[in-house]
Amino acid sequence: MSREQAPAGLVIAVDGPAASGKGTLARRLSAHYGLPYLDTGLLYRMVARAMLDAGHDIRDPDAAASLVSIFEESAFAEDTLRGREIGEAASVVAAMPAVRSGLIARQRQFAAQAGGAVLDGRDIGTVICPQAQAKLFVTATPEVRAARRHKELAGRGETATFEGILADIRRRDARDSGRSDAPLKAADDAVILDTSALTVEEAAAAAIAIVERRRTAR
Numbered sequence: 001m002s003r004e005q006a007p008a009g010l011v012i013a014v015d016g017p018a019a020s021g022k023g024t025l026a027r028r029l030s031a032h033y034g035l036p037y038l039d040t041g042l043l044y045r046m047v048a049r050a051m052l053d054a055g056h057d058i059r060d061p062d063a064a065a066s067l068v069s070i071f072e073e074s075a076f077a078e079d080t081l082r083g084r085e086i087g088e089a090a091s092v093v094a095a096m097p098a099v100r101s102g103l104i105a106r107q108r109q110f111a112a113q114a115g116g117a118v119l120d121g122r123d124i125g126t127v128i129c130p131q132a133q134a135k136l137f138v139t140a141t142p143e144v145r146a147a148r149r150h151k152e153l154a155g156r157g158e159t160a161t162f163e164g165i166l167a168d169i170r171r172r173d174a175r176d177s178g179r180s181d182a183p184l185k186a187a188d189d190a191v192i193l194d195t196s197a198l199t200v201e202e203a204a205a206a207a208i209a210i211v212e213r214r215r216t217a218r
């Protein structure tokens with residue numbers, strides 16, 4: 001696929017549940033349009049990492065609220081953030097209103113760059129960038145997501161059973177969708193992209209076609 005010139009201020013919001021493939025598609029969109037990309041899940045993972053490194057109980061909202069305003073993104077190596085346990089811990093701190101509000105400015109600042117940006121997460125289309133020109137809600141069945149993550153972890157040498165990963169995904173879905181502040185849900189004007197039966201290439205082509213329809217409708 002050729003690289004397109006992004007029109008001024010093209011903000012693309014990509015939301016969806018864990019392991020749905022939203023990061024893969026957000027990176028493809030970023031490369032296709034030449035836009036900067038932010039994986040907002042990493043911010044919640046950093047707060048969780050900082051909590052655990054400091055020896056705090058991950059459920060302590062006061063400790064999380066104090067850390068969220070001071071942590072330095074450059075202090076974390078990405079490979080210390082990507083594991084299963086940090087994903088689970090991140091979804092615990094992500095349910096805390098003070099953590100969510102403490103991360104809003106960083107995300108909006110990123111989205112406000114000249115030319116635009118691609119952000120992926122859970123609340124990009126609903127809360128962080130409700131004005132985004134293109135919104136995708138990427139989904140796949142829990143079983144397909146668990147199988148993809150199982151393959152990914154096996155490739156990294158991590159030992160985890162398919163059943164264990166499926167249980168993680170279901171627990172995380174329930175927590176992310178059930179919280180009161182910025183729950184995981186599709187924005188009213190998002191296009192749902194179910195990738196369960198799509199290859200990465202097919203899903204990327206579908207995602208670009210969705211953005212193109214939104215761009216030309218502007």
Ligand SMILES: Nc1ncnc2c1ncn2[C@@H]1O[C@H](COP(=O)(O)OP(=O)(O)OP(=O)(O)O)[C@@H](O)[C@H]1O
Nearest residue numbers: 018019020021022023024148152195198199200203
């Ligand atoms: N359409 C697809 N077909 C097959 N595998 C895919 C597809 N999309 C993504 N994957 C693979 O599934 C795994 C999860 O994808 P990805 O990391 O993009 O999901 P995510 O939604 O960003 O996850 P998380 O919320 O945990 O950050 C990766 O190993 C990725 O390569």
Ligand SMILES: Nc1ccn([C@@H]2O[C@H](COP(=O)(O)O)[C@@H](O)[C@H]2O)c(=O)n1
Nearest residue numbers: 040041042044090091094121122123176
């Ligand atoms: N915009 C977002 C992004 C992430 N979260 C929470 O962080 C957890 C980890 O995110 P990954 O995308 O890296 O899997 C996730 O389970 C959410 O709880 C969020 O709330 N909002």
